[in-house]
Amino acid sequence: MSEELQRGLEGVTVAETRLSRVDGDAGELTIAGFPLAELAPNATYEETLFLLYEDRLPDGDELASFRAALADERAAAPEAIEAVVAAAERGLPPMDAVRMGVAAASLARDGDEDPRTDARLAVAQLPTVAAAYWRAREGEDPVEPRQDLRHAANYLYMLDGEEPSAERVRGLETYLNAVVDHGLNASTFTARTIVSTESDVISGVTGAVGALKGPLHGGAPGPVLDMLREAADRDDPAELVREKLDAGERIMGFGHRVYDVRDPRAAVLQDAAESFYRGRDGTAFFDAASEFEDVAVDVLADHKPDLTLETNVEFYTAVLLHGVGVPKELFTPTFAVARAGGWTAHCLEQLEDNRLIRPRGRYVGDEGRTWTPVEER
Secondary structure, X not given: OOOOOOHHHOXXXXXXXXXXXXXXXXXXXEEOOEEHHHHOOOOOHHHHHXXXXXXXXXXXXXXXXXXXXXXOOOOOOHHHHHHHHHHHHOOOOHHHHHHHHHHHHHHHOOOOOOHHHHHHHHHHHHHHHHHHHHHHHOOOOOOOOOOOXXXXXXXXXXXXXXXXXXXXXXXHHHHHHHOOOOOOOHHHHHHHHHHHOOOOHHHHHHHHHHHHOOOOOOOOHHHHHHHHHHHHOOOOHHHHHHHHHHOOOOOOOEOOOOOOOOOHHHHHHHHHHHHHHHHXXXXXXXXXXXXXXXHHHHHHHHHOOOOOOOEOHHHHHHHHHXXXXXXXXXXXXXXXXXXXXXXXXXXXXXXXXXXXXXXXXXOOOOOOOOOOOHHHO
C-alpha cells in the first residue's frame, strides 16, 4: 500500500457519488446531472432534495407527499429549543447552538432509528433551531413552524413571524439550491466518515455542522458583508483592497481551494441577487457590490499575479442573503440549512454500499524509547 503523503487528502479520490460533480478547471458544478445554472433558479428546495435522495425529479403528487413529510418533522423537541435558547442567552456563537439543536433532533424520533427518517429530521429541524436561536438572541420567543409553507418560506417566516414575499422566497431557494452539495468538502466528508462506522445520520449531520463552523469552510460570507459596508464609506474601493493586502489580510469572497476560475455558484447567486434587487427598485447596494467585485479582481491580479483569485460563492452569498433578510450572524447557519440536504444525501449514499473510511497516517515521532520510573525522571 502506498504511503505517499497527501496533505489534506488533496487530490485523493475516496468515494464514488452521483450527487454532484465539481470541475474546478472548467468552473462547472453539476447537481445530480443538472447544470447548476438550470437547477438552482428553477427548483424548490424540496424538489432538489428529492432529486438528491431519489436521483430523479418528483411528479406533482410525489412532490406534495414529500413536502408534507418534511413539514411534519419541523417541530423540534422542547428540550432542543431550550438548549438553543440557553445558548443564545449565554452569548454562544450561532453554530454552537445549531450543533446542539440538530444533535437533539434524535429526541423527535418516533420509533426505531431509520436513516431516511433521520435525514428528514435533520433537514427539517435545522431551520427551526437556527431561527429559534436568532429569536432568543433578539429577546423574542421562537416562532412555531408552519406546515403550509415551503421549506425556504418557513425559515424566513420563523425569523420574523411574517409571511415572506415571493421574491424573498425565490431568492433564498436559489441560494439553498446553489450550495446544497459540492463534492467531498470537509463537512460532507465528515458526515460520510461518521456514518461509515454505522453510526446514525443525525450524528453524521452533527459532525458536519462542527466542520462547517470552522472559518476555513463556512465562515466567510459575514466578513464579506462587513467589507462591502466598509467599501461603501470609501471613495476608492481599490484603495481599501490594497490596504488589506498590504496588511496581510485576505480579501474575503475571492479565491477557492477547488476552482481555478470564477466559482460557478457566484454566477448563479449574482443573477439571483440582481433579479431580487432590481425587482425591489433598490439596486444601489447590488451595483456597489458588482463594482467592488470588478475592482477587487483587478487589484488581486496585480498584487498576486501567480495566483488565480476569482470571485467565489461567498461574495454573492452575502449580497443575496442580506437582501432577502437573513441576519449576517445567520449566514453560516443558513449555509448549514442548505447543505443539510447534501450531507444527508451523502450519508444515505454511503450506507448503500458502506465501507469503513479508514485512512492511514505516517508516523514521524521518535523510536526506541525506554521506560523510566517516575521517581527517576
